């Protein structure tokens with residue numbers, strides 16, 4: 001009984017601490033929530049959908065997934081994923097709320113969808129890549145043939161591109177699709193072990209179909225990687241199709257273990273000619289190849305997914321920083337002043353330095369991802385009308401923001417874990433799972449270093465064009481060399497002056513890299529070797545350019561937001577923190593280019609400390625404004641009421657090892673050892 005009384009005193013203290021934080025709020029929280037949701041109506045809609053799904057007992061887990069076997073874990077997540085589709089298909093209210101067609105995809109990828117299927121959704125690839133591939137790469141007839149069945153879940157697909165030997169270098173894929181005009185079929189074949197498809201999500205056991213990327217051969221010529229629809233499993237029995245294709249799961253991974261990532265091999269597997277997705281390029285019955293307007297159009301599905309990943313990174317970081325910030329308001333440790341009560345760890349400036357820039361980063365990713373999404377829609381809209389002019393810009397923007405958001409989010413989640421001390425290492429904090437999910441995005445859909453180099457390629461090309469006097473696209477127009485008179489240090493350090501300083505720092509970095517590249521070529525290196533010898537510097541150009549892009553979008557997003565002065569105030573402080581944090585962390589770039597002076601840096605470092613102090617009272621209110629339901633956070637450390645210690649103990653008690661006082665393993669292994677010498 002004494003223990004219970006003591007425990008509830010602790011609970012009362014924790015709850016009191018977090019409640020006191022909420023009283024400090026300086027802004028109307030619903031406005032920040034609405035900014036992030038895209039309007040108050042969207043907030044209401046999201047909450048309603050969450051309520052409809054979270055109140056459904058089918059989405060509850062009988063035990064923590066970590067305690068299940070590999071197979072049971074997969075089955076449990078598949079059960080929930082299928083129930084999610086069933087619920088969507090059979091409930092008109094949900095369909096209206098989420099939107100008839102796109103809705104189910106949005107739902108699966110939303111914070112809610114990701115939280116319901118905790119360790120990876122076996123149907124994710126179906127919605128995120130298989131359907132978009134058919135939409136983006138199929139003709140109207142092909143869409144008619146496949147889309148309806150795919151939306152309802154009659155067929156389940158994946159996107160099988162990566163092979164054991166090649167992921168990054170698409171032109172190096174080895175799977176072949178050779179056209180046979182006699183039977184009007186393509187013959188799919190994996191000529192070597194390294195041609196085995198490896199990694200596609202859902203390929204192991206879930207998918208009945210796949211979009212397979214293979215080298216297209218016709219009339220004796222190879223035309224590069226193209227997308228083909230391939231049936232993998234029998235429509236009634238779900239058995240593998242005997243002999244000609246062989247699929248399976250690749251085994252346990254760092255995380256996302258219920259995505260049944262798979263392998264696939266073909267042995268002269270025949271598919272009809274019409275299974276080549278022919279929106280951009282065609283093979284006629286006699287084997288004649290019709291070229292696309294641009295041979296990178298076959299890579300379109302990846303462009304879409306790279307943009308989608310930015311939103312995912314945003315949501316994962318939101319969850320992690322909510323957990324770590326709430327916990328930091330409840331956790332008390334050490335003495336700030338000897339003899340005085342232990343402070344909340346959020347009082348330590350170093351803790352604020354870990355968390356507040358991450359709260360700002362959530363907004364930075366939000367505003368820039370929205371902007372890239374708008375660009376994606378504009379560019380794909382004009383591509384429908386045959387105008388491909390802005391495709392290179394979209395490619396560079398989507399590569400840059402995918403790389404920046406995934407690395408910021410993964411680094412940020414790890415910082416949040418560290419900010420929770422030992423308890424952040426517990427599965428029940430949910431930080432390990434959020435981390436393993438987030439860090440995967442650094443690798444998939446284009447490994448980040450490789451994507452940085454794609455951005456650099458665009459920057460150098462643009463810079464060279466600017467030097468020839470050509471006009472550049474808006475996102476890189478600042479690379480145009482400026483007259484010397486415009487390069488004086490800023491007269492003030494306003495937000496706009498700092499964004500301008502970013503522009504100057506990137507321009508300088510790009511000009512230096514271009515000069516070094518040229519020097520290599522002038523010294524007799526072939527361009528590719530010169531490029532490789534500068535690639536560390538080139539990747540850096542891409543990173544700073546993309547950071548500049550996020551700063552610019554953050555600032556314009558805050559300026560344009562239709563909110564009260566109090567909300568604009570807190571968002572402006574966050575934006576300022578984001579700018580100052582990244583500038584003071586990368587001083588070399590700004591000092592070398594003369595964009596800022598050492599005196600400016602001192603002033604900004606002083607301001608950084610002041611910003612942390614100014615934002616400290618709004619830390620918990622800001623993460624509260626992310627409006628993440630406790631079930632979606634799924635964390636003993638991050639729960640709304642702050643009752644952390646009770647939840648931790650409650651979760652620990654559920655461990656299967658705690659169900660028996662003496663485990664069977666004691667009798668089997670430990671006892672013989674302990675009693676060996678008796």
Ligand SMILES: CCC/C=C/C(=O)SCCNC(=O)CCNC(=O)[C@H](O)C(C)(C)COP(=O)([O-])OP(=O)([O-])OC[C@H]1O[C@@H](n2cnc3c(N)ncnc32)[C@H](O)[C@@H]1OP(=O)([O-])[O-]
Pocket residue numbers: 124128159161162167168169170171201296297299300302303305391392395443444445446447450454457458461
């Ligand atoms: C939930 C998610 C689950 C995960 C799923 C997956 O991972 S699925 C698997 C995901 N896998 C991956 O993501 C694989 C990552 N790898 C790749 O995407 C490509 O192989 C590559 C881009 C690295 C190089 O490709 P390459 O060797 O063929 O090309 P290159 O370097 O010789 O450049 C030639 C020109 O093409 C341009 N261009 C390139 N891409 C695009 C595009 N999409 N659009 C428009 N343009 C593009 C480029 O800018 C350049 O233009 P320039 O300068 O000549 O005017």
Ligand SMILES: Cc1cc2nc3c(=O)[nH]c(=O)nc-3n(C[C@H](O)[C@H](O)[C@H](O)COP(=O)(O)OP(=O)(O)OC[C@H]3O[C@@H](n4cnc5c(N)ncnc54)[C@H](O)[C@@H]3O)c2cc1C
Pocket residue numbers: 125159160161162165166167168169198199200201256261440443444445446447449450453
């Ligand atoms: C969780 C997860 C899910 C996935 N899901 C899918 C899926 O559904 N479908 C699918 O097809 N694939 C999938 N993949 C595969 C993924 O797309 C590839 O792993 C990714 O594109 C990287 O390719 P890679 O593995 O060949 O790495 P590699 O290219 O071998 O990278 C290894 C190292 O080499 C470096 N490197 C390689 N090329 C260059 C270069 N040109 N310049 C400089 N450095 C270079 C990289 O930077 C990296 O450091 C998934 C992967 C993971 C981890």
